[in-house]
Amino acid sequence: MTITVNLTVNGQKVTRQVEARTLLVQLLREHLDLTGTHVGCDTSQCGACVVQVDGVSAKACTLLAAQCEGANVLTIEGLAKDGKLHPMQEAFREHHGLQCGFCTPGMVMSALDIVRRHPSPDEATIRKELEGNLCRCTGYHNIVKAVAAGAKAMRG
Amino acid sequence: MATNGIGAAVRRREDYRFLTGGGTYTDDIDRPGQVYAAFVRSPHAHARIKGVDKASALKVKGVVAVLTGADVAADKIGGLPCGWLIHSKDGSPMKEPPHPILAADRVRYVGDALAVVIADSLAAAKDGAQALKVDYQPLPAVASIAAAERAGAQTVHDDVPGNQCYDWHLGDKAAVDAAFAKAAHVTKLDIVNNRLIPNAMEPRAAIGEFDRATDSYTLYTTTQNPHVIRLLMCAFVLQLPESKVRVVAPDVGGGFGSKIFHYAEEAVLTWAAKKIGKPIKWTSDRAEAFLTDAHGRDHVTKAELALDKSGKFLAMRVATKANMGAYLSTFASSVPTYLYATLLAGQYTTPVIYAEVKSVFTNTTPVDAYRGAGRPEATYVVERLVEMAARELKIDPAEIRRRNFITQFPYQTPVALAYDTGNYEATLGEALKVADYAGYAKRRDASKAKGKLRGVGFACYIEACGIAPSAVAGALGARAGLYETATVRFHPTGTVTVLTGSHAHGQGHETTFAQVVAEKLGVAYEAVEIVHGDTGRIPFGMGTYGSRSLAVGGTALAKACDKIVAKGKKVAAHLLEAAETDIEFKNGKFSVAGTDKGVGIGEVAFACYVPHKFPIDKVEPGLEESAFYDPANFTFPAGSYICEVEVDADTGTVEIQSFVACDDFGNIVNPLIVEGQVHGGLTQGIGQALTEGCVYAADGQLLSGSFMDYAMPRADHVPSYKVSTKVTPCTHNALGVKGCGEAGAIGAPAALMNAITDALAPLGVRDFQMPATPLRVWQAIQAARGSKLAAD
CATH class of the missing domain: 3.30.365.10 (Aldehyde oxidase/xanthine dehydrogenase, molybdopterin binding domain)
Incomplete structure (x- = not known):
């Protein structure tokens, strides 16, 4: 069965006919060519697929596209403006908070949600809040530093 | 130094694309006209395939083709090769049973592929794979080293009696036995180096493509070494001219060893692409990755260290059993032999060492190199023995190491390697300073005052990197240049x-x-x-x-x-x-x-x-x-790690209070990247010691087959690290560099387990096996209390 979904992705209104079983992450990757959102597991554990849905972080592997009817979705591709990195992206670059880059989009999107809820997060808070995101490369050390620095930059 | 030259902490140019979603990983690639593959994998650890009913899958809407092990055999496709020939003590070559890319008559582990279903959508391919009727006749399975070695055990391969792949040794047994006979003290440990599942965050993926116009193939694949894949696939499996095959490894999301190997899927997709006439894409899901990415470690060892009264090491004797899994993966045979026993000298002047290694086949996923590959296992043996000896002889753990450090270079070890340079005192001294070892007793008392047990643990590791002069590797059995x-x-x-x-x-x-x-x-x-x-x-x-x-x-x-x-x-x-x-x-x-x-x-x-x-x-x-x-020698990075933990004896919970690493990687090109490599390695090492453990049921079912069952280290399991470096430049390469990618994973497990067992020593706990989950820690405490009660 195919259904029609209408939503806004990175500020653009999109309409697609998809199979009803299509997940949000499949809609993004396969129908909208937004391959920055990754799939790293099949149990909603790794967080490589984290995006924002209506301003709140969500695992795009765990939502049906149909559930996002009318929603406003922000992916990693929507963060930088005119080639200029978002302060959180810049903090990850400055602090070497990424290596292979596969978990990175989800990490950055989760980091934004951490800052939304904790504008000045300390290390313990950042570590606890990152429990939904796995990274196998960085050992988290520089991700934690990047999130703290990104939060500071976002406070201005 | 130029601003962006050698030694500068240049921010990475890769990062812009990764931070903006612009990376191109294999699964991000779509080829025109592409179809999708799903592999049919055995649900049994061991079974005879009595029949495959292709029609059952072909009738699923969208399915284009079903190819089986019989088709592979009919096309005379070769098996997956092993790249390192080991000879047993008696001079006989290791057993190398065939490793077909799709099993035809027998499956040997849960996840062993026997067919591929190709369809015009991924969903249809998966539906087809589920629909394929396979008539299995289950056979008894051996899922552990112990089960494989039991008298009369089921054989994984008919022509491998006793499931033994090889029985290898290194060193002078007579000299070691003589030294043990005269020793003032012998420290003994039984060690299980727990089996791990690599779990690079990007699951493996591949696209096979054939171009009729040029009669050539392209394989996009998640590999660490595209030319090696091309060579192995062309020369051994598909018998294709390398000139007609292009292998592309685009952005690859982590490897840690698991993406070195030539996997069956790569050859199947390349072969099938010509048959079907369309590009074929396959992406592993995580469940499939748990079952089919080569696993790591899985050693069982009896280790002994002989010392004189002053704590000087006289000899080491090690007997290890290593699990190869169901087939020999690309470099599996070298990991528990030349990448392991050659490192047993560590940083020390131990004059004689003898190691024997028996490897066995089991009905489990193949085991091969995983970050460190043999060297973490060796370091764990050496550094646990040394620390235990220090405790038994009541010598400070730093002091016992100093008494035995190699200080003159070059140094020829009794286990084949010649260290070109190093300064072990420098890294230990720096680590002691950064860790404020002098203030440890005060911190231990403070922990005690709040009801916690504090422990400190050391690991002074060495590794051999930059493998190796090709001629030397070749003489030892490598089937490739390096x-x-x-x-x-x-x-x-x-x-x-x-x-x-x-x-x-x-x-x-x-x-x-x-x-x-x-x-x-x-x-x-x-x-x-x-x-x-x-x-x-x-x-x-x-x-x-x-x-x-x-x-x-x-x-x-x-x-x-x-x-x-x-x-x-x-x-x-x-x-x-x-x-x-x-x-x-x-x-x-x-x-x-x-x-x-x-x-x-x-x-x-x-x-x-x-x-x-x-x-x-x-x-x-x-x-x-x-x-x-072609390198003149291995390089020998080395370093000292000091870990402090607090243990809650009531719950068995371990909290890492500090982790100090001082490494000598030779000259450093980019300190930012070097630190990042250490952080990542340490976390994988801590993962092995604290959270990760691959568990098979006795019938060969993988019980730890998802991130919900296999505990990957998360951000709140680990501390912020204190890392630093000391430099003795490598003497035999132009840049004076040694390599930094694996050090953390090599040194961390021993440092952490030494710290945990130190914390528990006052309760009478001597040792227990990784991972130190709260349950294991608590059980170790209860067992010690039980024996204490019995003794009283």
């Missing part, structure tokens, strides 16, 4: 393209290799482009594993740069009307010694491509040089 290649191509207008046979999957070569070239040639860092991961663009390469990229690939790069400079001197001499012997090269400029006459390398490059004024009788136009570098 050099690396580089091509440096100047363009007429002065920018530089570098082709490297190394491959980056997180390590940042595009940045660090550009730093090396910028420094060597005196060109702008921004003018240097690094290309890797495509056999269609790079002449050849051995890829990235064993912390070899900079030590071997970087040295090849330096050699190619030297050739550029040598040619440039000839051209500059002509341009400057001077003798070639008078030309000096520094910071990108060729100048006539003792004069202010000079010409920039950019102008020389231009002259090479527009050879109007050019020594055409002596020099060819163009400015491009290639180099192969």
Whole structure:
């Protein structure tokens, strides 16, 4: 069965006919060519697929596209403006908070949600809040530093 | 040092694309007309395949084809090869049972592929794979080393009696036995080096493609070494000319060893692409990754250290059993032998060492190299023994190490390696300082006051990286050369393209290799482009594993740069009307010694491509040089790690209070990236010691088959690390570099388990096995209390 979904992705209104079983992450990757959102597991554990849905972080592997009817979705591709990195992206670059880059989009999107809820997060808070995101490369050390620095930059 | 040259903490140029969703991983690639593959995998650990009913899958809507092990056999497709031949003690070669790319008559582990279903959508391929009717006759399974070795055990392969792959040894047994007979003290440990599942965050994926017009193939795949995959697949499996096959490894999301190996799916997709006439894409899901990515470690060891009264090491005796899984993966046989027993000297002058290693087949996923590959297992044996001996002899753990450190270099160990350089006291001294070891007793008392047990643990590891002189590796059984290649191509207008046979999957070569070239040639860092991961663009390469990229690939790069400079001197001499012997090269400029006459390398490059004024009788136009570098020796990174933990005896919970690492990686090109490598390695090592453990049921079912069952270390399991470096440059490569990719994973498990067992020692706990989950810690405490009660 195919259904029609209408939503806004990175500020653009999109309409697609998809199979009803299509997940949000499949809609993004396969129908909208937004391959920055990754799939790293099949149990909603790794967080490589984290995006924002209506301003709140969500695992795009765990939502049906149909559930996002009318929603406003922000992916990693929507963060930088005119080639200029978002302060959180810049903090990850400055602090070497990424290596292979596969978990990175989800990490950055989760980091934004951490800052939304904790504008000045300390290390313990950042570590606890990152429990939904796995990274196998960085050992988290520089991700934690990047999130703290990104939060500071976002406070201005 | 140039601003972006060797030694600078340059921010990575890779990051912009990864941070903006612009990376291109294999699963991000779609080829025109592409269809999708789903593999049919055995649900049994061991079974005979009595029949496969293709029609059951072919009738699923969208299914294009079903190919089985019988089709593979009919096309006379070869099996997956093993790259290292080990000989047993008696001189006989190891057992190498066939490893078909799709099983035809028997499946040997849960996840063993026996068919592939190809369909016009991924969903249809998966539906087809589920619908395929396979008639299995289950057989008894052996899922552990102990089960495989039991008398009368079921054999995994009919022609491998007792399931033994080889029975190998290294060292002087008689001398070791004599030393033990005279020893004042012997420390003994039984060690299980727990089996791990690598879990790079990007699951494996591949696209096979055939072009009828040129009769050639392209394979996109998540590999650490595309040329090696092409070589193995063409020469052994599909019998194709390498000239007709291109292997592309685009952005690869982590490897840690698990993406070195030639996997069945790569060959199946390449073979099937021609049969079907369409590109075929496959992406592993995580459940499939748990079952089919080669696992790591899985050793069972009896280890003994003989000491004199003063704590001087006299001899070491080690007997290890290693699990190979159901088949020999690409480098499986070398991991528990030449990458393991050769490291048992550690940083110490132990005069005689004997190791014997028996490896067995089991009905489990193949086991192969995982970050460190043999060296973490060796370090764990040595550093647990040393720390235990210190406790038994009541010698400070730092002091016992100092009494035994190698201080004279070069040093020939009794287990084949010759260390070129090192300064073990320097890294230990720095680690002690950073860790404030002098203040430890106070912190222990403070922990006690709040009801916690505090412990401190050390690990002074050594590793052998940058494997190896090809001739030496060949003499030991390697079936490949272990050099690396580089091509440096100047363009007429002065920018530089570098082709490297190394491959980056997180390590940042595009940045660090550009730093090396910028420094060597005196060109702008921004003018240097690094290309890797495509056999269609790079002449050849051995890829990235064993912390070899900079030590071997970087040295090849330096050699190619030297050739550029040598040619440039000839051209500059002509341009400057001077003798070639008078030309000096520094910071990108060729100048006539003792004069202010000079010409920039950019102008020389231009002259090479527009050879109007050019020594055409002596020099060819163009400015491009290639180099192969075959290492003169291994490199020997080493370091000291100190870990402090607090244990809650009521719950068994371990909290890492501090982790200090001081490493000697030789010269450092980019300290930011080196620190990142250490952080990542430490976390994988801590994962092994604290959370990770692969568990099979006795019937061969994988019980830890998802992230919900297999505990990956998360951000709140680990502390912020205190890392530093000391430098003794490698003596035998041009850059003086040693490699930093695996150190953390090698040293961390021993340091952490030494700390935990130190914390528990007052309760009577001597030792227990990794991972130190709260349950295991609590059980160890209860067992000690039980024996204490019984003794009282």
